[in-house]
Amino acid sequence: MSDIKKQTEDELLEEVTTSEYKYGFTTDIESDTIPKGLSEDVVRTISSKKNEPEWMLEYRLNAYNAWLEMKEPDWANVSYEKPNYQDVIYYSAPKQKPVLDSLDDLDPEMKKTFDKLGISLEEQKRLANVAVDIVMDSVSVATSFKETLAEKGIIFCSISDAIQEHPELVKKYLGTVVPVRDNFFSALNSAVFSDGSFCYIPKGVQCPMELSTYFRINEAGTGQFERTLLIADEGSQVSYLEGCTAPMRDENQLHAAVVELIALDNADIKYSTVQNWYPGDKDGNGGVFNFVTKRGVCHKNAKISWTQVETGSAVTWKYPSCILKGDNSIGEFFSVAVTNNKQQADTGTKMVHLGKNTKSTIIAKGISAGYSDGNYRGLVRIAKGATNSRNFSQCDSLLMGDKCGSHTFPYIEVKNNSSQVEHEATTSKIGEDQIFYCNQRGIGTEEAIALIVNGYCKDVLNQLPMEFAVEAQKLLEISLEGSVG
Amino acid sequence: MGLIDNLAKYAQHQNLSKDKRVVFDSFIKKGFPTNSDEEWKYTSLKKIVKSEYNLFPEFSEIDNSIINKYSLGIKDKIVFVDGNLVFSPEIKGVQITGFSDFDCRNNDAISELNSALAKSGFTIIIEKDIVVENPIEILFFNFTKNSFSQYRNRIIIGENSEVKIVENIQDLSKSSTLVNHFTHVSCNKNTKVEYNKIQNNTQESKLIDCMNIFQNQDSVCEVNTLIFGGGFIRNNLNFEQNGSNCESNMNGISLLDANQFADNHTFVDHKTAHCRSNEMYKGIYLEDSRGVFNGKIMVRQDAQKIDAFQANNNLLLSDNSTIDSKPQLEIYADDVKCSHGCTIGQLDEEALFYMRSRGIGISEAKAVLTYAFASEVIESLSIPELKNLSQKLLAHKLNVNLDFSL
Numbered sequence: 001m002s003d004i005k006k007q008t009e010d011e012l013l014e015e016v017t018t019s020e021y022k023y024g025f026t027t028d029i030e031s032d033t034i035p036k037g038l039s040e041d042v043v044r045t046i047s048s049k050k051n052e053p054e055w056m057l058e059y060r061l062n063a064y065n066a067w068l069e070m071k072e073p074d075w076a077n078v079s080y081e082k083p084n085y086q087d088v089i090y091y092s093a094p095k096q097k098p099v100l101d102s103l104d105d106l107d108p109e110m111k112k113t114f115d116k117l118g119i120s121l122e123e124q125k126r127l128a129n130v131a132v133d134i135v136m137d138s139v140s141v142a143t144s145f146k147e148t149l150a151e152k153g154i155i156f157c158s159i160s161d162a163i164q165e166h167p168e169l170v171k172k173y174l175g176t177v178v179p180v181r182d183n184f185f186s187a188l189n190s191a192v193f194s195d196g197s198f199c200y201i202p203k204g205v206q207c208p209m210e211l212s213t214y215f216r217i218n219e220a221g222t223g224q225f226e227r228t229l230l231i232a233d234e235g236s237q238v239s240y241l242e243g244c245t246a247p248m249r250d251e252n253q254l255h256a257a258v259v260e261l262i263a264l265d266n267a268d269i270k271y272s273t274v275q276n277w278y279p280g281d282k283d284g285n286g287g288v289f290n291f292v293t294k295r296g297v298c299h300k301n302a303k304i305s306w307t308q309v310e311t312g313s314a315v316t317w318k319y320p321s322c323i324l325k326g327d328n329s330i331g332e333f334f335s336v337a338v339t340n341n342k343q344q345a346d347t348g349t350k351m352v353h354l355g356k357n358t359k360s361t362i363i364a365k366g367i368s369a370g371y372s373d374g375n376y377r378g379l380v381r382i383a384k385g386a387t388n389s390r391n392f393s394q395c396d397s398l399l400m401g402d403k404c405g406s407h408t409f410p411y412i413e414v415k416n417n418s419s420q421v422e423h424e425a426t427t428s429k430i431g432e433d434q435i436f437y438c439n440q441r442g443i444g445t446e447e448a449i450a451l452i453v454n455g456y457c458k459d460v461l462n463q464l465p466m467e468f469a470v471e472a473q474k475l476l477e478i479s480l481e482g483s484v485g
Numbered sequence: 486m487g488l489i490d491n492l493a494k495y496a497q498h499q500n501l502s503k504d505k506r507v508v509f510d511s512f513i514k515k516g517f518p519t520n521s522d523e524e525w526k527y528t529s530l531k532k533i534v535k536s537e538y539n540l541f542p543e544f545s546e547i548d549n550s551i552i553n554k555y556s557l558g559i560k561d562k563i564v565f566v567d568g569n570l571v572f573s574p575e576i577k578g579v580q581i582t583g584f585s586d587f588d589c590r591n592n593d594a595i596s597e598l599n600s601a602l603a604k605s606g607f608t609i610i611i612e613k614d615i616v617v618e619n620p621i622e623i624l625f626f627n628f629t630k631n632s633f634s635q636y637r638n639r640i641i642i643g644e645n646s647e648v649k650i651v652e653n654i655q656d657l658s659k660s661s662t663l664v665n666h667f668t669h670v671s672c673n674k675n676t677k678v679e680y681n682k683i684q685n686n687t688q689e690s691k692l693i694d695c696m697n698i699f700q701n702q703d704s705v706c707e708v709n710t711l712i713f714g715g716g717f718i719r720n721n722l723n724f725e726q727n728g729s730n731c732e733s734n735m736n737g738i739s740l741l742d743a744n745q746f747a748d749n750h751t752f753v754d755h756k757t758a759h760c761r762s763n764e765m766y767k768g769i770y771l772e773d774s775r776g777v778f779n780g781k782i783m784v785r786q787d788a789q790k791i792d793a794f795q796a797n798n799n800l801l802l803s804d805n806s807t808i809d810s811k812p813q814l815e816i817y818a819d820d821v822k823c824s825h826g827c828t829i830g831q832l833d834e835e836a837l838f839y840m841r842s843r844g845i846g847i848s849e850a851k852a853v854l855t856y857a858f859a860s861e862v863i864e865s866l867s868i869p870e871l872k873n874l875s876q877k878l879l880a881h882k883l884n885v886n887l888d889f890s891l
Binding site: 399400402404405407411417418421424 | 806810811812814815825
């Protein structure tokens with residue numbers, strides 16, 4: 001019995017480890033790239049290519065100088081060959097920039113790309129009621145639904161347009177949540193970011209549709225450094241989706257993004273990510289280095305909810321965080337992180353409680369298979385003034401295969417006596433008895449594993465908006481192909 | 486001049502062997518750990534190592550009444566005064582001697598310092614197939630003002646043997662002192678060891694304790710750390726399991742007040758399959774006290790079928806008390822059951838109200854709930870005298886007089 005089981009397990013693992021990356025095609029689009037390397041001139045070139053105002057150039061140069069003094073962090077429990085920052089192309093844009101408002105003018109090649117990715121813009125427009133901003137190789141290429149949103153006063157555009165058209169908002173908020181000197185990668189991003197999304201929801205407005213950005217790295221040897229700035233003014237509400245893919249390439253591509261969320265009094269932001277950067281082949285060659293800084297600040301009674309499904313990237317280094325500054329604010333973090341083959345993920349969240357009666361919830365689910373390593377690293381800090389605060393954290397890990405690892409590094413710091421913090425973590429594999437139970441009832445081993453994995457991730461998948469939940473489930477399927485039905 | 490300069494000067498006049506010199510130089514190179522060291526993130530030695538210490542103990546005579554005052558009343562006692570072994574019992578099958586050097590150190594500055602310069606401590610060797618019936622009590626007294634003392638102890642337990650030990654470090658110098666304590670325990674096949682530490686010292690005393698336990702097949706080892714006082718306490722408790730069917734148990738209570746500080750670092754290294762570990766640390770923090778907990782469980786790649794559990798529960802009873810907790814799991818094997826839980830909270834207002842509405846005063850009601858919180862650990866103590874003492878100290882610290890014992 002156990003021999004047979006062992007065999008099927010091995011077969012499943014074999015299948016898992018040989019599953020392929022579905023989004024690994026490249027698109028043949030002419031692009032405008034600058035030479036490799038980073039210097040003050042490159043920063044100036046990016047800024048001038050984008051026709052940016054003087055203050056923006058200053059901001060970039062300031063960040064560049066800060067970056068020069070900083071060291072690449074090595075505290076994360078991942079090992080990789082540090083990228084050579086002089087061997088990266090810092091700016092690459094599809095040459096033929098389509099007219100923003102009419103999607104029919106889109107380059108047919110590019111349209112094909114989006115169809116392959118499953119984002120047929122027209123269809124989405126009609127069926128899903130989702131406004132999409134697409135960023136390819138660092139430059140925003142298409143934004144749909146701009147007019148419908150404009151009627152409500154919602155600004156949803158690429159950040160370079162925002163710098164031109166709404167400089168007062170960008171100037172006021174850019175770098176307030178993630179300061180230039182925050183860390184090595186945020187400094188790099190601040191210096192060279194080429195595009196990203198910008199969103200502003202005015203006072204009291206409920207965004208009528210889900211906003212979405214799709215990121216794709218296309219050009220070889222490019223790094224993607226996008227910047228997202230989302231401001232929800234008092235009493236407003238928005239749900240934001242983000243998806244990412246990249247072609248299969250042998251070399252490692254660098255992705256160092258910064259996302260800043262600002263939830264003013266009574267605002268509510270829901271930020272969902274399905275990250276599916278190319279994870280490299282099964283021997284760990286190639287793949288995207290995903291070094292992302294995501295952070296939101298909650299003012300009074302505001303709420304920020306992060307939901308992420310992480311299946312891609314060779315190395316992930318990502319801690320979406322909430323600073324609960326205002327009284328009664330709420331932070332949430334729901335995450336599924338899947339690692340397979342030689343992938344490594346060091347991910348988690350930070351909840352910094354500053355205001356009174358602040359609440360935070362952390363649900364992190366890790367699944368490790370193959371030779372991969374999954375880490376949860378989290379911080380819950382309750383400051384002295386954050387009286388009556390509450391935190392609940394749960395991080396579970398599921399191990400599939402005996403060559404993978406799963407680790408938890410939670411930091412808990414409590415500085416007053418009216419707050420309550422609970423943390424629990426478990427690590428286990430899918431029990432033989434659980435599978436046996438399903439087998440007994442006529443459910444095959446493969447379906448049984450699928451059933452268990454889906455049930456295991458349910459708490460998180462339930463948090464995703466409808467359209468994304470379907471995509472996320474599909475992704476889990478691909479990442480653990482052979483074991484998830 | 487800080488402690489490190491003192492030590493460098495001191496070492497010059499010692500006739501250190503070549504090996505010891507290398508270890509000492511490595512210590513000097515590393516220096517005392519700072520907050521930027523991950524293992525010392527929440528614990529600062531800065532002030533402590535800046536002070537002046539007396540590196541030369543002055544031997545004092547000790548009165549029996551003092552020993553009795555701090556003893557649990559256990560018959561078999563080992564007594565140290567100012568670093569000198571003054572008393573050791575005769576037990577069949579057990580050899581008890583003073584300091585004898587051995588090679589074991591962790592890769593950190595403080596244990597290197599101990600390895601290089603320590604000249605005091607005990608050696609307990611228990612023969613095969615010996616069940617030591619009565620517990621052994623080890624008392625360390627210090628009368629030297631502003632002393633910096635280092636102890637280096639070794640315990641070897643032969644196959645199929647059993648022993649229970651209680652350790653107590655007491656400072657009677659009424660001055661600021663620092664102790665660097667290192668204990669190495671080898672548990673051979675099928676041994677059963679219980680080691681209890683009473684840490685109830687003065688406000689000015691500082692203690693850095695490191696205990697390395699190496700376990701062999703079928704051994705069971707339990708370490709209870711009972712902290713009821715001390716200006717600064719850092720405990721490093723490391724278990725290494727080197728055979729199948731080992732069990733490592735750790736229990737701890739930290740009950741602190743004033744501006745006391747206690748840091749418990751535990752590390753269980755599961756190297757072999759079919760082993761267990763159990764960890765339960767309870768913290769109760771009053772007034773301006775601070776607590777740190779860092780529990781790490783490592784499961785190596787071939788160590789399948791591990792069952793590891795870790796809990797760290799904390800009560801913050803004052804608005805100025807703080808706790809920093811870091812429960813950690815590092816797992817490289819798949820067929821394991823590992824979990825940890827950490828809670829930080831207060832006494833239940835409703836339970837307090839329930840008792841008060843039945844005529845129980847607030848401080849008694851609080852004490853009953855706190856007792857209940859700590860009882861899980863106190864109940865697990867197997868030496869009755871130690872259990873009594875813990876209950877008494879708990880009541881004393883909570884400032885109540887309860888007419889019952891748990």
